Amino acid sequence: MATILVADDEQLIRWSLSERLQADGLRIIEAATGQEAIDKVHEGVDLVLLDFKLPDIDGVTVLRQIKEHDPDVVVILLTAYATVDTAVEAMKTGAYHVANKPFNVDAVSDLVAKALETTQLRREVRSLRAEKAQPYSPERIVGDSPPMIRVKALLRRVATSPASTVLLTGESGTGKDLAAKVLHFNSDRSHKPFVNITCSAIPETLLESELFGHERGAFTDARQQKRGLLESADGGTVYLDEIGEMVPALQAKLLRVLEEKAFKRVGGQHDVRVDVRIVAATNRNLEDQVKGGHFRSDLYYRLNVLPIELPALRSHLEDVPALVAFYVDQFNREFRKSVRGASPTALKAMQHYGWPGNIRELRNAVERAMLLTDAPWLEPLDFPALAGGAPVSAGVSLPAEGVNLEELERSLVVQALERSGGNQTRAATMLGLNRDQIRYRIEKFGLAKTTT
The missing domain is CATH 1.10.10.60 (Homeodomain-like)
Incomplete structure (x- = not known):
């Protein structure tokens, strides 16, 4: 049953609205002052019918405080002093509708029914967004080694910061894609788009049009205007993977986006303004790329304001058992199996392997082993790479005389x-x-x- 707060200093109005809405099967609570309305919203309501002129606080101030407490609550403002300015101010503050007094209670009943649908939709959307973001919480990243604890803490701080650019570095397979999603879904941009662009996957001739869009007639096949991915992500996050593969001409245009929040579509004459966070990633050493003349130094320094390095798996091998357990659980559900995990012997061998492909290689190895095994435990023989090399060390023996x-x-x-x-x-x-x-x-x- 939905709960409706009727906030009006006139008892007759409160009574008439309450009687009509209770007949619709709604639960009604009342408030005669602005402060009382604010206090009762904290008890949990689905919709507020709010008088514009209350004895202690004006309705717009009450509306603002209600929205700060719960942005999803729908508020219908009731006023006998309606003006264009009043309506504009109320709508800007978040009112769903401004109704003039005197009003028809049946009309208000219909308006409340429609408004409650809006409340329900807003809460469903918020719930779905929270569910979608849940896998990308920093706490869900597997690994409690010192390097991973530092990375998770840094991701948490950067995600909630106002930073408009972040640079993710690290070897291939270390989890830069996951880190980018953590940054997006834990920021105040999470309700806006997350756009993933792999610079090396799009032909050089198409990348500019994909990023910035184009105007009709800009080239032979441009039959109509097209919004680019940057424009589509307005308010959200653009993840530029393999940024080191971007050609210098596009690097210059990207630099302008970072500095001025503006760009021109291909063949366009007018600026398009966007508000996006750019998360760039590379497994290359951009400093070396700059020295070799392959990457613009000004773009590198602009991207490198907040660098986050994802550690190679060989530097936190103590996390291997937790990672294996995570992937065994995932593939048990996916393949409908009941493998208990990796045996102690297998885990020991995996912790003495260098994992040149990092976490991606580990995941693929567990997936292959899970597909092929019918045994309750994964054993070293289920992982061909473990027999072939890339050990972390050759096993140095301690001399009898000891060492410093x-x-x-x-x-x-x-x-x-x-x-x-x-x-x-x-x-x-x-x-x-x-x-x-x-x-x-x-x-x-x-x-x-x-x-x-």
Whole structure:
């Protein structure tokens, strides 16, 4: 049963509305002042019939506070002082309708019935959005290792920030697509579109038209105007995967979007303005791309305001058991199987494998094993890659005389920096570290002068 709040300082009006609406099977509560109306909204209502002139607070102020508490509640404003300005102000504040006094109670009953449908639709949409966003909560990301805890905390903070650009970096298969969706669905843009564009998947000749749209007659097959993906995502998020593959001419147009929130369609003369968050991702080293003249330095610095590096799986192998359990559960449901998980022997082998394809490779390996097995447990033989190589280490033996661990660590860092020509990212990869970890050791051992 829907609950209707009738807020009016005239008792006769409250009584007449209550009698009519109760006959429609609705639950009615009443308020004679603005503050009483605000307090009763907090108890939970579906619709408010609100007088514009209340003895303590004006109706628009009450309307504003109601909307702050519950944006989905429909409010119908009742007024004997209707003007164009009053109606405009009320609608801007969020009123569903402005009804003039005196009114016909039957007409109000019909209006309430239609308005309640709006309330129900709004709440259903909100519920569906929340359900859609649930898998992309930072807490749902699998992994409790220090690197993953840092990544989840950073994603949570960046998602709720006003940042208009984010750069996701990391090797292929580390979960950049998932991170982009986490950023979108946990932001205030979550009710707007999330548009995924893989720059390398669209031919260079079509990418500009896909991104920015085109005007009729802009080229041979342009028979009508077309809105681009940036325009379609207005208010939401555009995820540009493999940004390092974008040609320089488009990089310049993208830079203008980031700086001015504007662009021209292909063949267009007028600016199109959009409000989008750009999340760019790459598995390439953009610094090297800039040095090689393949990526604009100004675009790189504009994108790199909020960089988030997704760690390689070999740097947080302690998360492998949780990831395997997650995928076993997923594929049990998908394939209608009842595999209990990976055996201790299999898990140990998986934690000593380097996973060059990262989490994507792990997922595919579990999927293959689940498809082919009829056993209750996954064993090492179910994972061909484990027998073939890419171990994390060769298993170094401790000399009888022992070692100075700090000197050994410094020596390994120095060797990695020498082999990488001082490039911190490549040195970190050699050692199975992320950039924060390698930078900490460079500072710790006073090696800053040897790096780039």
